[in-house]
Amino acid sequence: MQRRFSRAALLAAFPLLAAAPLSAQATPTEGSGVAWDIVEGLTTEIGARLAGSPEEGRARVWAEAKLNALGFENVKIEPFRTLAWTRGEEHAKLTVPYPHTLAIAALGLSAPTPARGLQADLVYFPTLDALRAAPDGSLKGKIAFVDHAMRAAQDGSGYGPYGDVRRRGPSIASQKGAAAIVIRSAGTDSHRNPHTGVTVFAKGVEAIPAGAVSNPDADLIARIAKRGKPMKIDLTLLGKPFPNAPSGNVVADLPGRDPSLPKIVLACHLDSWDLATGAIDDASGCGIVTAAALAAQKDGKTLRTIRVLWAGNEEMGVTGGGSKAYAEMHGTEPHAVAMESDFGADKVWQLRLTLADGNEALAEKLKAALWPMGIVYNDKPATGGADVSGIIAKQELAVIDLGQDGMHYFDLHHTPDDTLDKVDPVALQQNVDAWTAVLNVIANEPGEIARVPGSKGEG
Amino acid sequence: MQRRFSRAALLAAFPLLAAAPLSAQATPTEGSGVAWDIVEGLTTEIGARLAGSPEEGRARVWAEAKLNALGFENVKIEPFRTLAWTRGEEHAKLTVPYPHTLAIAALGLSAPTPARGLQADLVYFPTLDALRAAPDGSLKGKIAFVDHAMRAAQDGSGYGPYGDVRRRGPSIASQKGAAAIVIRSAGTDSHRNPHTGVTVFAKGVEAIPAGAVSNPDADLIARIAKRGKPMKIDLTLLGKPFPNAPSGNVVADLPGRDPSLPKIVLACHLDSWDLATGAIDDASGCGIVTAAALAAQKDGKTLRTIRVLWAGNEEMGVTGGGSKAYAEMHGTEPHAVAMESDFGADKVWQLRLTLADGNEALAEKLKAALWPMGIVYNDKPATGGADVSGIIAKQELAVIDLGQDGMHYFDLHHTPDDTLDKVDPVALQQNVDAWTAVLNVIANEPGEIARVPGSKGEG
Numbered sequence: 028m029q030r031r032f033s034r035a036a037l038l039a040a041f042p043l044l045a046a047a048p049l050s051a052q053a054t055p056t057e058g059s060g061v062a063w064d065i066v067e068g069l070t071t072e073i074g075a076r077l078a079g080s081p082e083e084g085r086a087r088v089w090a091e092a093k094l095n096a097l098g099f100e101n102v103k104i105e106p107f108r109t110l111a112w113t114r115g116e117e118h119a120k121l122t123v124p125y126p127h128t129l130a131i132a133a134l135g136l137s138a139p140t141p142a143r144g145l146q147a148d149l150v151y152f153p154t155l156d157a158l159r160a161a162p163d164g165s166l167k168g169k170i171a172f173v174d175h176a177m178r179a180a181q182d183g184s185g186y187g188p189y190g191d192v193r194r195r196g197p198s199i200a201s202q203k204g205a206a207a208i209v210i211r212s213a214g215t216d217s218h219r220n221p222h223t224g225v226t227v228f229a230k231g232v233e234a235i236p237a238g239a240v241s242n243p244d245a246d247l248i249a250r251i252a253k254r255g256k257p258m259k260i261d262l263t264l265l266g267k268p269f270p271n272a273p274s275g276n277v278v279a280d281l282p283g284r285d286p287s288l289p290k291i292v293l294a295c296h297l298d299s300w301d302l303a304t305g306a307i308d309d310a311s312g313c314g315i316v317t318a319a320a321l322a323a324q325k326d327g328k329t330l331r332t333i334r335v336l337w338a339g340n341e342e343m344g345v346t347g348g349g350s351k352a353y354a355e356m357h358g359t360e361p362h363a364v365a366m367e368s369d370f371g372a373d374k375v376w377q378l379r380l381t382l383a384d385g386n387e388a389l390a391e392k393l394k395a396a397l398w399p400m401g402i403v404y405n406d407k408p409a410t411g412g413a414d415v416s417g418i419i420a421k422q423e424l425a426v427i428d429l430g431q432d433g434m435h436y437f438d439l440h441h442t443p444d445d446t447l448d449k450v451d452p453v454a455l456q457q458n459v460d461a462w463t464a465v466l467n468v469i470a471n472e473p474g475e476i477a478r479v480p481g482s483k484g485e486g
Numbered sequence: 487m488q489r490r491f492s493r494a495a496l497l498a499a500f501p502l503l504a505a506a507p508l509s510a511q512a513t514p515t516e517g518s519g520v521a522w523d524i525v526e527g528l529t530t531e532i533g534a535r536l537a538g539s540p541e542e543g544r545a546r547v548w549a550e551a552k553l554n555a556l557g558f559e560n561v562k563i564e565p566f567r568t569l570a571w572t573r574g575e576e577h578a579k580l581t582v583p584y585p586h587t588l589a590i591a592a593l594g595l596s597a598p599t600p601a602r603g604l605q606a607d608l609v610y611f612p613t614l615d616a617l618r619a620a621p622d623g624s625l626k627g628k629i630a631f632v633d634h635a636m637r638a639a640q641d642g643s644g645y646g647p648y649g650d651v652r653r654r655g656p657s658i659a660s661q662k663g664a665a666a667i668v669i670r671s672a673g674t675d676s677h678r679n680p681h682t683g684v685t686v687f688a689k690g691v692e693a694i695p696a697g698a699v700s701n702p703d704a705d706l707i708a709r710i711a712k713r714g715k716p717m718k719i720d721l722t723l724l725g726k727p728f729p730n731a732p733s734g735n736v737v738a739d740l741p742g743r744d745p746s747l748p749k750i751v752l753a754c755h756l757d758s759w760d761l762a763t764g765a766i767d768d769a770s771g772c773g774i775v776t777a778a779a780l781a782a783q784k785d786g787k788t789l790r791t792i793r794v795l796w797a798g799n800e801e802m803g804v805t806g807g808g809s810k811a812y813a814e815m816h817g818t819e820p821h822a823v824a825m826e827s828d829f830g831a832d833k834v835w836q837l838r839l840t841l842a843d844g845n846e847a848l849a850e851k852l853k854a855a856l857w858p859m860g861i862v863y864n865d866k867p868a869t870g871g872a873d874v875s876g877i878i879a880k881q882e883l884a885v886i887d888l889g890q891d892g893m894h895y896f897d898l899h900h901t902p903d904d905t906l907d908k909v910d911p912v913a914l915q916q917n918v919d920a921w922t923a924v925l926n927v928i929a930n931e932p933g934e935i936a937r938v939p940g941s942k943g944e945g
Contacts, residue, residue, distance in 0.1 A: 071709045074586045082585075126541075127533045127763075130902060218677050219762065219902035243905035247763070250530045250906075303678065304586075304706070443589060443678035446702035447709075 058452025061321055062314035062459050065093065066372075069313070070304035070447045077301040078340035078348065079111025079272025086297050090277040090313075090337050097321060099279035099335070107352035109340045111272035112136050112225075114301055115265025119209070119238065121149070123259035125251065130241040131209070132221035132302060133266040134193060135343045136228070137237035144263035145170065145207055145236065151252035155192050158199055166205035170260055171196075173208065174249055179215040182377070183370060183433035189213055190224070197237035198229045207236040207262055211245035216438035219243055223300050224441045225343045236264045274298070274339035276349045278357075281324050283332040283470065289363035290332040291470050293320060293462075294414035296341035296349060296369060303445035307436070311450055311458075312368035313337050319462030329470035331363065338414040341369070350484075354417030363476040364469050365424045365484065367412035368458070370431045371439070372450045375461040377430030378402050379409040383477035386425065389468070393427065396464040400457070405430070416484030423478040427469070429461050517911025520780055521773035521918050524552065525831075528772070529763035529906045536760040537799035537807065538570025538731025545756050549736040549772075549796050556780060558738035558794070566811035568799045570731035571595050571684075573760055574724025578668070578697065580608070582718035584710065589700040590668070591680035591761060592725040593652060594802045595687070596696035599666060603722035604629065604695065606665055610711035614651050617658055625664035629719055632659075632667065633708055638674040641836070642829060642892035648672055649683070656696035657688045666695040666721055670704035675897035678702055682759050683900045684802045695723045733757070733798035735808045737816075740783050742791040742929065748822035749791040750929050752779060752921075753873035755800030755808060755828060762904035766895070770909055770917075771827035772796050778921030788929035790822065797873040800828070809943075813876030822935040823928050824883045824943065826871035827917065829890045830898070831909045834920040836889030837861050838868040842936035845884065848927070852886065855923040859916070864889070875943030882937040886928070888920050 058067070069089065076086040087104050094102045112135045119129040148169045152158040158173050173196045177189035190213045200208040212222035219241045228234045240248070251258060277297060283290070295312030299305020313335075320333045338349030378397050382390050394404050409428035411419050419426060439445050469476070517526070528548065535545040546563045553561045571594045578588040607628045611617040617632050632655050636648035649672045659667040671681035678700045687693045699707070710717060736756060742749070754771030758764020772794075779792045797808030837856050841849050853863050868887035870878050878885060898904050928935070 067709070071706060071713075072584050074584060074706075125531050125533060217903075217905075217907045218679065219905065220678060243903070243907050246905070246907055247530060247533075250526070254530075444676075444702070446676075446678065446705070448676045448702050448705055 058455060060456060061097065061318035062455050063452055065314035065317060066306055066310045066450055066455070067447060068093065069310040070306045074304045075301045076297065076299050076305060078274055078298040078343050079109060079269050083274060083298050083339060087275050087277055090297055094277065094279040097317065100282055102279040104275050104277055105352065105356055106273065106275040107339070108271045109274045109344060109348050110346050111269040111274065111340060111343050112266060113269050115139060115267065117238065117264045117266065119263065120261045121258060122261050124256040127247060129244045130219040130221055131238045132223040133264040134197065134223060134237040134239060135225040136268055137197060137226055137264065137266060138234035139265045139267045140207060140236045140263055142265065144261050146261050147206055147259065149209070149258040149260040151248065155196055158196060161203050164204045166200060166203040168206055170207045170209060170262060171200040171205045172248055173210045174245060175211055177213060177215055177437065179434050179437060181432055181434050182430060183436060186213065186437060193224050193239065194227055197226045197235060198232050201228065201232050201235045205235060209260070209262065210239050212239040212241055214242060214437050214440060214442065217242050218444065220442040220444050222441045223302060225345055227345055236262065238262070238264050274348065276339050276353055277337040279335050281320050281333045282328065284328045284330050286332055288331045289361035289476065290334050291364050291466065292334045292336055292362050292415065292418065294336040294338055294365070294367040296414050297337040298340050298342055300342055300441050302443040304447065305445055306447045306450050307371040307439055307445050308441065309369045311372035311455060314455065315368045315458045315462055318459040319466055322459060322463040323466035323470055329466065330473060331470045333466065333470050336414060341413050344413065350414045350417040354421045357418065358421045362418060362422050362424055364427060365411050365415035365419050366427050367415045369412045369414065370433060371436040372455045372458065373432040373435060374454045374457045375402055375429045376432050378404050379407055379428040379430060381409040381426040381479055381482050383425065383479045385477055389472060389474070389476065392468045393465060396468050397461060400461055400464065402461060411484035419482055419484030423480055423482045425476050425479055426482060426484065427465060429465065431458065517914060519915060520556065520777035521914050522911055524773035524776060525765055525769045525909055525914070526906060527552065528769040529765045533763045534760045535756065535758050535764060537733050537757040537802050538568060538728050542733060542757050542798060546734050546736050549756055553736065553738040556776065559741055561738040563734050563736055564811065564815055565732065565734040566798070567730045568733045568803060568807050569805050570728040570733065570799060570802050571725060572728050574598060574726065576697065576723045576725065578722065579720045580717060581720050583715040586706060588703045589678040589680055590697045591682040592723040593656065593682060593696040593698060594684040595727055596656060596685055596723065596725060597693035598724045598726045599695045599722055601724065603720050604666055605720050606718065608668070608717040608719040610707065614655055617655060620662050623663045625659060625662040627665055629666045629668060629721060630659040630664045631707055632669045633704060634670055636672055636674055636896065638893050638896060640891055640893055641889060642895060645672065645896060652683050652698065653686055656685045656694060657691045660687065660691050660694045664694060668719070668721065669698050671698040671700055673701060673896050673899060673901065676701050677903065679901040679903050681900045682761060684804055686804055695721065697721070697723050733807065735798050735812055736796040738794050740779050740792045741787065743787045743789050745791055747790045748820035748935065749793050750823050750925065751793045751795055751821050751874065751877065753795040753797055753824070753826040755873050756796040757799050757801055759801060759900050761902040763906065764904055765906045765909050766830040766898055766904050767900065768828045770831035770914060773914065774827045774917045774921055777918040778925055781918060781922040782925035782929055788925065789932060790929045792925065792929050795873060800872050803872065809873045809876040813880045816877065817880045821877055821881050821883055823886060824870050824874035824878050825886050826874045828871045828873065829892060830895040831914045831917065832891040832894060833913045833916045834861055834888045835891050837863050838866055838887040838889060840868040840885040840938055840941050842884065842938045844936055848931060848935065851927045852924060855927050856920060859920055859923070861920060870943035878941055878943030882939055882941045884935050884938055885941060885943065886924060888924065890917065
């Protein structure tokens with residue numbers, strides 16, 4: 028469809044167009060405040076910051092400067108070495124029975140194909156269990172395709188089982204003899220944007236090339252498989268592991284009135300996947316925890332010290348990233364409570380707690396603080412997240428989860444679409460307000476926040 | 487955010503997973519009927535079909551077989567030669583002040599950069615008029631970036647003025663001495679999917695490399711421009727024009743009871759852009775017009791012959807594509823009415839007519855036929871579309887436009903996202919029903935459908 032309008036007609040209708048000020052028309056919704064400033068700055072001035080990359084290093088320097096400028100104390104970059112991965116050239120084409128270019132992204136920690144690619148049969152499996160059921164050796168020289176049916180859920184619960192196609196599928200395919208694996212993205216959108224993410228090869232299993240195609244491409248493969256026609260693929264994925272890569276955490280404190288009391292640690296992660304600027308995963312988390320810490324002390328110091336941890340290498344830290352490094356470096360300092368924000372920027376709707384017996388009154392104070400915001404209590408225990416899992420496990424900490432609405436999180440998660448325009452400034456501020464309400468309680472709690480025997484942060 | 491579930495727990499919760507049938511879980515909403523069958527088949531078995539490409543040639547063979555199988559008569563491939571274009575390697579990186587990889591696609595008919603790319607200053611213009619106001623020669627050796635503010639509109643009216651950034655921007659930039667131009671995509675979505683599309687270099691103006699970045703990338707450039715920092719870009723766009731390329735129309739008839747009466751021609755276009763499978767642009771149009779033609783004759787022949795034209799090279803046919811070729815080959819056969827479907831697959835909401843004086847009764851019959859479907863009459867004249875513009879201008883034809891809802895069309899138009907999952911089978915069938923209602927009137931109209939002096943299809 029084409030329509031044409033003359034310039035004269037256009038200017039007659041919109042006389043101000045010719046004199047439009049810079050970006051008056053182009054700028055999307057803008058937010059304000061500390062959280063927005065961090066998300067906007069990190070995505071604009073740094074952008075993608077893959078763990079182990081020079082960009083992640085630039086992000087640490089940016090973070091250090093930002094946290095100092097915001098008035099934090101003891102701001103430190105704490106370097107560590109980690110297993111990371113670098114993306115290479117990547118493309119895929121279905122060649123038989125119908126030629127189609129596929130939108131694909133390699134999975135983190137997967138092995139590279141030969142430089143000229145792999146040309147092989149593509150074998151369709153509707154589920155991960157169907158792949159598990161394939162006879163050993165039956166995939167020799169072939170490439171497995173694993174489909175699945177992840178749907179959106181407010182609590183993100185689909186990511187556990189369906190995310191396993193990405194986490195475990197490559198290892199299982201390798202055990203069956205497959206030369207490589209392609210999966211349907213672990214995502215809930217319908218855009219030509221593949222969802223990357225880390226995979227894990229089980230001990231003793233040979234790493235193979237592994238990639239995810241976008242949901243529309245997976246639909247296409249499913250439709251062709253349904254026709255019962257054999258498929259062939261030409262697959263090039265040149266990304267490869269990067270052992271002993273440089274990463275680091277950035278740690279900063281807002282000291283409390285009584286520094287001898289165990290501190291509150293609030294975590295997010297600084298690294299992002301490389302396909303986008305990491306606005307929701309996890310610049311938003313860093314914006315939220317940092318803004319809330321400052322808001323909790325805006326009228327003076329809290330009783331306890333509040334620490335923020337902007338962790339390095341969360342995304343590929345399965346064998347030891349920022350979480351492990353933090354626990355090693357700070358495992359002897361007393362902590363009271365760990366919290367993490369790493370589920371986007373949509374509104375908080377749910378509170379979960381892992382508190383020791385004896386902290387019932389504290390639990391009631393927390394529920395009451397969030398009650399006016401419509402945040403509902405769920406008695407499933409809080410588990411924290413990857414960045415605080417090391418310190419939680421080490422010190423058996425109390426944990427508070429502020430559950431964000433995940434209905435759209437897996438539309439964007441680990442895709443090229445994780446950009447600033449996806450962050451709603453109003454929802455971002457609601458997060459800051461909810462975190463501040465929690466901090467107003469726990470950072471001023473004079474009583475003992477007891478250890479929780481056996482508490483283990485969930486990575 | 488990561489959560490893990492054991493396989494045992496998963497199977498306990500979902501015991502049928504292990505035995506899931508092929509694609510039971512994966513297949514998205516499926517439609518039925520002729521229109522869906524055409525859209526599903528063309529996008530699955532052919533896919534992307536750029537004008538002048540071998541894929542467009544395969545699509546013609548597919549179309550010929552499909553139209554014969556559906557019972558059409560005189561099914562013919564009618565080859566012609568045309569100016570087309572082939573995409574090459576393309577990538578862009580903002581290098582100064584902050585490094586960012588940009589999601590970019592070259593515009594059709596643009597010139598290639600050197601193989602190693604262009605490294606140059608990027609100069610921000612908020613509007614096309616701001617570019618027009620730049621002094622001659624002021625862009626020498628530089629690359630222009632043109633922003634704009636296209637918003638969604640039900641009647642697609644934003645595409646006229648804002649689409650000119652793509653159509654005319656490159657020519658204007660070249661006249662100012664620019665080495666290349668990058669524009670904000672002419673689109674209304676916020677995904678990392680650039681919108682390609684044809685550009686037109688004015689006579690005597692040197693063709694330059696021209697590309698569109700996605701809206702989130704354009705937002706990023708606007709934010710950096712707002713910081714007042716000079717920008718540099720490294721731009722590689724190796725696509726280049728392909729003169730005298732092979733294309734062709736596919737034409738097929740459902741003969742009427744009185745073949746001497748001027749016929750009704752219903753058009754769509756068979757070519758698509760190369761970034762996706764062309765589901766909404768314009769496999770859907772071909773599905774709609776073809777299904778409606780068959781539905782109009784399901785209880786016996788209509789009075790007049792109904793012809794379908796699946797045109798070649800609509801997308802780059804600015805100097806002569808399927809429309810011109812059809813007018814040349816069929817310009818002496820009497821036609822009564824021309825209609826075209828080339829605005830996606832969303833529901834028809836509006837009727838527009840270009841009928842001669844004396845056809846008032848026919849107009850009332852058409853309005854009455856669509857009244858039960860909630861389709862509103864708009865007295866702005868119908869203009870057809872690119873594929874029927876040649877024959878309309880040549881024969882001064884009557885034109886009927888069934889306006890589709892365009893609120894989401896420019897989210898997908900000319901992007902990698904133009905895939906089958908975007909077609910709602912219910913909306914697609916509503917189109918078929920509306921077209922059938924119109925055909926039931928006009929293909930059985932015994933009276934004269936007079937020429938409309940000066941009627942010119944809009945390309």
